[in-house]
Amino acid sequence: MQEISIGVIGLGVGERHVAAYREIPGVTVAAVCDMDEEKLHAVADRQEVDGRYTDYRKIIEDPRIDAVSICTYDNYHAAQVIEAFNAGKHVMVEKPITLNREDLAKVIRAQQDSGKRISSNLILRQSPRFIALREMVQRGDFGDIFYMEGDYLHQILWKITEGWRGQMDFYCVTYGGGIHLIDLMRWIIGEEVTEVTSMGAKKQTRGSSFAYPDVMTNLLRFESDALAKNTTTFGPQRHKMHSLNLYGTKLSFENGIPDGRLFRGDRPEDEEPFTVPYPAVEKGDLLPDFVAAIREGREPNVGAQDVFRVMEICFACWESVQNRRNVDVTYTI
Structure with missing residues (x-):
């Protein structure tokens, strides 16, 4: 079984992602990120995660991390998704993935260029x-x-x-x-x-x-x-x-x-x-399929076409x- 290392950015609903990933065999949540340092350490302590950052780029730039869950405020999603693809990461992102057509076009281009998987939590x-x-x-x-x-x-x-x-x-x-x-x-x-x-x-x-x-x-x-x-x-x-x-x-x-x-x-x-x-x-119920899609080299059940088309x-x-x-x-x- 391919070991998968995950980073979770944003620890509101993101904590549900962390908990769900930890239940999947062969998956490790290597790091979490939140701008609120008190929340960051509280969630990381509860979920037993060692890697802790207030700067999301630390997760995106970490070569050991295979995939990220982006659970930040909606207006941050597009830029963080694009940066994650540019760094070679698979992406699970809370909806909406962007707030306008221009950013969506950039996300599509970054995803297609990267060859990595994208899914969204259309639960x-x-x-x-x-x-x-x-x-x-x-x-x-x-x-x-x-x-x-x-x-x-x-x-x-x-x-x-x-x-x-x-x-x-x-x-x-x-x-x-x-x-x-x-x-x-x-x-x-x-x-x-x-x-x-x-x-x-x-x-x-x-x-x-x-x-x-x-x-x-x-x-x-x-x-x-x-x-x-x-x-x-x-x-x-x-x-x-x-x-x-x-x-x-x-x-x-x-x-x-x-x-x-x-x-x-x-x-x-x-x-x-x-x-x-x-x-x-539950909020994390799509994550096992997202991980399986990475391992099997296939589209997730909520795949790129679904994610992009529902936004359009x-x-x-x-x-x-x-x-x-x-x-x-x-x-x-």
Whole structure:
């Protein structure tokens, strides 16, 4: 088994990465990094990591480290990903990997030139319920999917009014939340988005320093002409929910807690519970596959094309909000 040495940069959610890597046979977390020295040593002590830096370049430049997890603030991702590829590292990066098209083009170029793997923590693909739904859709159980709804509903408004996200020069709630459901729907249906129409509103954060829409709704058209809605809100008065609804010519699905529901018609007897566990997934659950992809010389389950394309869909959504018009989605790879 190929021994893999890992460095983790950013120790908020990054601590979950450290813990997950430590469970993988043959993987060593050689070093961690955080700007906050107190947090750095607290996490490193808990996770028993010797290498400790406040400068991320110390990890990226270390020739002994094979791969890095980048879990820093969103506006740092692009530069750190590019530097990691230039140093010959494989990269797992929290979403969004960049905040604009120009930086994405640079990331794509660096990744392609390096020949190294990239993945992003689009963790809903690991939920047993969504895996089961994808298998049913691909098998034809739903018939022809013609409409979907995938909404990110999470009461975390403080993250954009008080946290670091609200202090960034630019922040888009679709990039931070809705991206999960956009990726999930394209993965389940096995198609790409071709066109978007989006709207944004700043109502919940009026009077705060946050300057961008706090709610975004995106309408998506897929290759088969299936339509979908994707809404992100950080202020709902409810528990966290990945609201996924699928409507097909044979079968429909609505997500719920604890169970989802399947519908084969409009009568009470046509409804049945869908009890496959949800979310039943942890932040580090994609990391074993990322390591396996490095060892096996293959694309991760969330591979380069997925990572880049879902960002290009998100960029099109923001452009639609800015320009108040439909936007065709184009893909670099």
